[in-house]
């Protein structure tokens with residue numbers, strides 16, 4: 001099993017020669033930031049402030065603390081932290097030590113954390129203690145039994161020690177594992193290197209015109225690839241700006257923080273953008289500092305896109321990205337019809353885009369097809385997933401994104417749909433097969449099919465079509481949902497709707513037709 005699929009030597013050479021890969025580690029990068037921006041404020045969490053110098057120092061102490069525990073270079077550490085100031089010293093400290101954070105979301109539960117800890121042989125798990133009335137100590141206790149390599153369960157307040165100066169990490173090393181949205185039964189892990197990720201961060205900061213005057217509100221979960229790097233908290237630090245940690249993305253929490261900290265930009269998923277637009281129309285909180293709202297994670301409707309500037313008084317930027325790599329942005333000087341009606345164009349001149357039909361043949365210019373991509377910050381393989389990699393990538397290293405897009409002459413992409421078996425629930429990606437596998441574990445369930453159904457706010461919700469076993473006692477929708485919850489799945493993956501049927505609609509060749517199921521056809 002391969003942990004990491006390297007870029008071919010010729011491609012790597014090209015990316016270095018072009019200046020994309022600069023041979024810089026996150027640790028060296030952070031030292032450079034501390035030297036340049038030392039006393040400026042880097043991170044704000046409530047009344048607490050970290051300057052660039054104190055962030056660098058805190059990262060070193062975190063690295064020292066992990067080393068004292070016996071964690072070393074190359075070890076995996078599951079990180080499940082919400083938007084709190086400590087997120088950055090923990091993650092930057094692990095980078096400095098050369099240990100690999102494995103990013104998970106606060107909403108993940110026993111099924112996800114247990115799988116991820118076991119699949120990565122994680123030696124440590126960092127959690128927030130109690131957050132949003134959920135006790136992660138209990139989750140940690142449950143997970144410990146199923147992850148044999150797990151030796152340390154840590155809350156961030158316990159990781160202080162002597163400073164550590166890391167040296168032997170190299171920029172070509174994997175820096176961390178990010179979680180894939182995925183379409184398979186178990187979540188896949190994405191290995192990103194210092195070189196490739198820092199390129200996407202630097203280039204994103206430039207495209208988004210960040211500066212030391214930028215004040216970024218981290219409203220979406222900070223461990224999400226969007227919030228972390230597009231340009232996200234890392235891009236803002238790169239520019240010498242200020243990151244404001246927002247504990248929840250609701251207007252009630254976020255708007256006062258925008259006013260108090262004079263926030264200049266933030267990033268949202270479409271359902272939150274709708275909520276913000278509604279709230280801003282009736283709010284007297286001063287949002288005048290806001291210059292840019294980024295929206296990504298799912299398709300924003302053209303109508304909502306058009307309302308951003310008049311209602312919030314700031315520019316809109318659409319972002320279409322994936323933790324596997326490729327990120328597209330609309331640009332500040334794009335004409336309004338491109339900003340409102342497209343999902344942007346790639347970061348890099350060396351992002352290769354192919355749009356193909358089901359036989360991998362290029363479609364005509366402007367036609368809708370499957371998006372394939374490769375480039376200087378797009379992975380060539382998932383972590384320890386050789387069999388899946390054989391289908392998720394072409395023989396010549398293009399990643400099959402599973403998205404259906406068309407490309408305009410300007411290079412901008414319009415997302416038209418999706419070919420992968422996934423539900424995009426307001427930006428939270430759900431692999432149908434993962435939920436189906438949990439439902440199939442119920443003794444009364446004969447077969448199940450999980451599909452997306454349209455929703456005016458979230459864009460899509462999940463519906464589970466269930467066929468019960470002959471003679472099994474009847475189940476209610478509530479019992480089915482409670483069963484999925486009892487399996488320890490994140491709440492966003494619990495089916496919104498459950499329908500009991502006696503058979504599934506079929507395609508002409510006798511396979512289950514998820515397309516017809518989504519439309520509610522052929523049911524009995």
Ligand SMILES: O=C(O)c1cccc(O)c1O
Nearest residue numbers: 225226296297321322323
């Ligand atoms: O995964 C995503 O949806 C995403 C969206 C915007 C920007 C990104 O980097 C992303 O990974």
